[in-house]
Amino acid sequence: MDRSRRRVAGLLLLPALLVVVVVAAVPIGLLFRVALYPPGPVAPLSGGPGLDSFAGLLSAPYPSVALRTLRLSLLTTVLVTVLGFPVALFLSRSRGLSRRIQTLLIVSPLLMSVVVRAYGWMLILGRQGFVGETLAALSLPRVGLLHTEAAVLLALTESFLPFMILALAASLDRIDPDLLAAARGLGASSARTFLQVVVPLTLPGFVAGASFVLVGSLSAYAIPALLGGSAARTFVMEIYELVTISFDWPTAAAASLVLLVFASTLLGGGALLSRRRSARTFGT
Amino acid sequence: MRIALGAAAVVAYGVLLLAPLAVILYSVSPGAALEIPPSGASLRWYAGLADQPRLVSGLFTSLGLGAIATGAALVTGIPAALALTRGSLPGREAILAVLLSPLSLPGLVLGLGVLTSAAVLANATGIQTAGTLLPLFAAHLLITIPWVVRSVTASLESADPALEDQARSLGAGPFATLFLVTLPTARAGIVAGAVSAFVISFGNFALSLLLASGRTVTLPVAIYEAVDRYQDPTVAAISTLTIAAAVGAALLTDRISGPLKTRGSPSRGGRQESPAGLKAVR
Numbered sequence: 001m002d003r004s005r006r007r008v009a010g011l012l013l014l015p016a017l018l019v020v021v022v023v024a025a026v027p028i029g030l031l032f033r034v035a036l037y038p039p040g041p042v043a044p045l046s047g048g049p050g051l052d053s054f055a056g057l058l059s060a061p062y063p064s065v066a067l068r069t070l071r072l073s074l075l076t077t078v079l080v081t082v083l084g085f086p087v088a089l090f091l092s093r094s095r096g097l098s099r100r101i102q103t104l105l106i107v108s109p110l111l112m113s114v115v116v117r118a119y120g121w122m123l124i125l126g127r128q129g130f131v132g133e134t135l136a137a138l139s140l141p142r143v144g145l146l147h148t149e150a151a152v153l154l155a156l157t158e159s160f161l162p163f164m165i166l167a168l169a170a171s172l173d174r175i176d177p178d179l180l181a182a183a184r185g186l187g188a189s190s191a192r193t194f195l196q197v198v199v200p201l202t203l204p205g206f207v208a209g210a211s212f213v214l215v216g217s218l219s220a221y222a223i224p225a226l227l228g229g230s231a232a233r234t235f236v237m238e239i240y241e242l243v244t245i246s247f248d249w250p251t252a253a254a255a256s257l258v259l260l261v262f263a264s265t266l267l268g269g270g271a272l273l274s275r276r277r278s279a280r281t282f283g284t
Numbered sequence: 285m286r287i288a289l290g291a292a293a294v295v296a297y298g299v300l301l302l303a304p305l306a307v308i309l310y311s312v313s314p315g316a317a318l319e320i321p322p323s324g325a326s327l328r329w330y331a332g333l334a335d336q337p338r339l340v341s342g343l344f345t346s347l348g349l350g351a352i353a354t355g356a357a358l359v360t361g362i363p364a365a366l367a368l369t370r371g372s373l374p375g376r377e378a379i380l381a382v383l384l385s386p387l388s389l390p391g392l393v394l395g396l397g398v399l400t401s402a403a404v405l406a407n408a409t410g411i412q413t414a415g416t417l418l419p420l421f422a423a424h425l426l427i428t429i430p431w432v433v434r435s436v437t438a439s440l441e442s443a444d445p446a447l448e449d450q451a452r453s454l455g456a457g458p459f460a461t462l463f464l465v466t467l468p469t470a471r472a473g474i475v476a477g478a479v480s481a482f483v484i485s486f487g488n489f490a491l492s493l494l495l496a497s498g499r500t501v502t503l504p505v506a507i508y509e510a511v512d513r514y515q516d517p518t519v520a521a522i523s524t525l526t527i528a529a530a531v532g533a534a535l536l537t538d539r540i541s542g543p544l545k546t547r548g549s550p551s552r553g554g555r556q557e558s559p560a561g562l563k564a565v566r
Contacts, residue, residue, distance in 0.1 A: 002372065009371025012363035016383055016429050019360060023426040024386050027397025034400055044407075083299075086292035093286070104534055105297045111530035112304060113487035115504040116523040119511050120303025123310050123318065123520070130306055133320035158299050165296070212388075219390030221490045222504075226511060236392050236490075243396060243494065253400070256393040267388050 028260065035253035041246055053250035057258060062238065069234040072149065072224075073217040076156040077210050080164040083157070084209075085202075088168035106162045114159060118226045121155040122146060125227070152228040156217045163216070164209040171205025172198070204274040211270025215263040235259060304527045311520035329521040339522050341499065342506030349417065349502060350485040353424035357481045360425070361432030362474065366466070368433070369440040380437070384430045391427075391490030398423050399494050419495045420502070427491060428481035435480065439473020440466070475540050483533050487526070 036049035039056045056062075091102050109117065124130045127144030135142050145151050175198065183193040224234040235255065242252035310318055314326040333339060364383060368376055386394070402413045413419055443466070451465045467474070489504040496505045503526070510519045 006371060006373060009367035009373050012367035012371070013373075013379065015360040016364035016433065017379075019422075019426055019429060020382060020386060023398060023422045024389065024394065027394065027401045030400045030404055031393075031397050083292070083296050086289045087296040090286075090289040090293040093289070100538065102293070102297070104538060105300060107537075108531050108534040109300050109304070111483045111487070111533050112527055113489060113504045113507070115489045115508045115511075116307060116487075116526055117303045119507065119519065119523055120306040122511065123306040124302060128318060130309075130318065130320065133318055137320045155303075158303060161296060161300065215388060215390075219392070219490070221392050221493065222508065226508070236390065239392060239396070240493070243399075249400075252396060256390075256396055259390055260393055263388065263390060 028257075031253040031256055034249055035257055037250040039248055039251040039254075041248050045249065053254040054258070056251055057255055061233070062235075062255070065233050065238055066235050068149070068232065069218060069236075072152060072156065072232070072234065073214050075153055076160060076217045077213045079153070079157045080160050080213050081206065081210065084161055084164035084168055087161075087165050088172055088202075091165065091169045092172035106165055109159070110162050114220075114222045115226075117159060118155055118223050121151065121158070121223075121227055125151050125154075146227065147229045147231045149228060149232040152224050152232045152234075155223045155227050156220060159220075159223060160213040160216055163212055167205045167209030167212070168202055169205075171202040175201050207270050207274035211267050215266050218259065218263060307520050307523045307527060310517045311524040313517050313520075316516035329517040332518055333521055336510075336518055336522075338501065338506050339503070339510060339518070342501050342503040343522065343525075345417075345496075345500060346486050346503040349420060349424055350482045353421060353428050353485040354478050354481040356421075356425050357428035357432045358474070358478055361429045361477065361481075362436055362467075364429070365433050365436035365440055365470075365473075366462075368437050370466075380433070383433050386426045387430050391488070392493065394426070395423060395491045395494040415497055415500065417500050420492060420500055423491050423495060424485045424488065427488065428485050431480040431484055432474075432477035435477030436470055436473045439470040439476075443469040472540055476537050479533055479537050479540075483530065487530075 034045065035053050036051070037045045037053065038047045038050060039053040091099065091106075094102060122129065125145040126132060127142055127146065129144075129146070132142045132144055179197055179201075180193055183197050184190070188196070219236060220234070221236045221240065224232055225237055225240075228234070236259070239252050239255045239259070242248045242255065309322070311329055312325040312327065313319065313322060313329075314324045367373065368380055373379065398419050399414070402419050406412050406414065447469060448461055448465050451461045456464065487504060488502070489508065492502045492505055493508070496502050501509075503522070507519055507523060
């Protein structure tokens with residue numbers, strides 16, 4: 001009975017697993033093969049195998065672009081956390097209609113295409129946009145914020161804020177109210193209860209949210225391309241141009257794999273950390 | 285304290301509303317230039333969409349692609365969710381992690397991988413898939429299955445297993461139990477999974493960018509290309525339509541699954557959380 005049940009279960013899983021293998025695992029394997037060819041715009045690919053395309057990533061402009069990308073992602077994560085934590089607290093203390101409306105406000109942007117939201121920020125920040133025209137209407141000098149790192153940071157923060165709010169709120173919702181009552185009963189002030197009970201218990205949510213935001217902003221393309229342009233080139237923008245402009249597939253594949261390994265390490269580390277953390281906190 | 289938190293929430297929700305509001309406001313602008321204060325409102329840019337074949341064909345491509353990707357994701361994802369919740373499989377967590385892993389892959393990288401695969405396939409067999417809908421469909425299927433699996437799994441986990449036992453003991457066969465008891469109890473999860481799958485496919489950009497060309501350009505890619513080209517609100521008009529659809533989808537999910545929840549699915553500690561929003565649209 002159990003064995004035939006497992007066999008049926010295996011068959012039921014097969015199509016979905018097959019999609020992951022054919023559309024994710026095989027393509028990533030092929031990227032690795034392409035990366036082993038000598039770098040350069042050669043078609044058809046020949047020569048190698050070697051690691052020259054990986055070595056090429058150590059020379060300009062890649063290290064500085066990688067650093068900028070990392071800096072933008074870290075700053076996004078910090079901003080999203082600072083802005084998201086009070087909102088998550090407010091959300092987790094809301095009930096009924098207010099909670100429903102807030103959730104709608106948080107979730108709706110996630111259902112809109114990132115291109116549409118980036119376009120919205122272009123309209124706001126452009127020299128002829130809402131900010132520029134408002135300044136002009138007030139007879140102040142026009143300021144164009146478009147094509148700056150600040151614009152990229154603002155739009156990245158907006159686009160990842162909902163994820164952080166939801167991750168933190170999920171942690172806050174899971175806190176047993178008895179714990180807070182116990183802390184109070186044992187004489188802890190509300191500030192102390194907050195710092196020593198509430199904040200540590202949100203760490204799993206924070207780690208999950210932060211690793212997602214970090215990886216997501218590292219991988220973002222539409223926002224840096226539309227709002228930063230050449231003023232804030234990111235690693236993914238380089239990959240795109242390697243493919244479409246310089247036709248250097250080996251270097252593009254190598255850069256893709258570096259990003260992939262880096263992102264997976266971050267996510268895996270985050271998952272481990274938050275599991276260990278919650279194991280320690282909940283004593284399981 | 286509560287007032288301070290409320291103020292922070294108002295600021296955050298304001299920031300989230302800014303970009304869509306800017307698009308909506310610009311879309312009803314009477315002239316091509318943005319005016320502050322606006323001198324009136326007009327729907328001419330919506331009417332003008334009829335003369336934008338690239339945006340219109342992008343819209344239909346995205347609608348069609350979203351529909352077939354969602355259908356295929358349901359066909360593959362629901363059986364997988366059944367196996368995960370009712371199959372008493374060893375390594376259930378690991379299988380679930382594999383099925384959800386595409387959500388954490390950088391979209392552009394995945395797109396490059398699929399493009400490379402299409403080129404290798406063409407070299408090896410002579411079958412040309414570049415420029416057809418197939419690579420896009422495969423890629424969209426990959427990122428929509430996780431949403432269906434996640435949502436249906438959560439729904440099946442919270443269903444009362446006693447119901448299925450009762451159906452069995454009353455003489456229902458395995459198929460009757462499946463179609464008359466198990467799947468109907470998971471209906472909310474299936475519908476929510478389908479809505480999220482469609483929305484994710486419809487709005488996807490990074491994954492589609494390298495795979496869409498010619499007649500297979502999707503709406504987000506068409507909007508991306510048009511943003512710099514048209515210095516008038518035409519793009520804002522079609523973008524506003526997608527914003528309205530997104531809000532509609534959010535309301536629909538809220539309706540189906542009751543108040544949208546931020547509470548996690550019966551969560552196993554700090555398992556790697558892929559987009560937290562997924563739980564919310566459950």
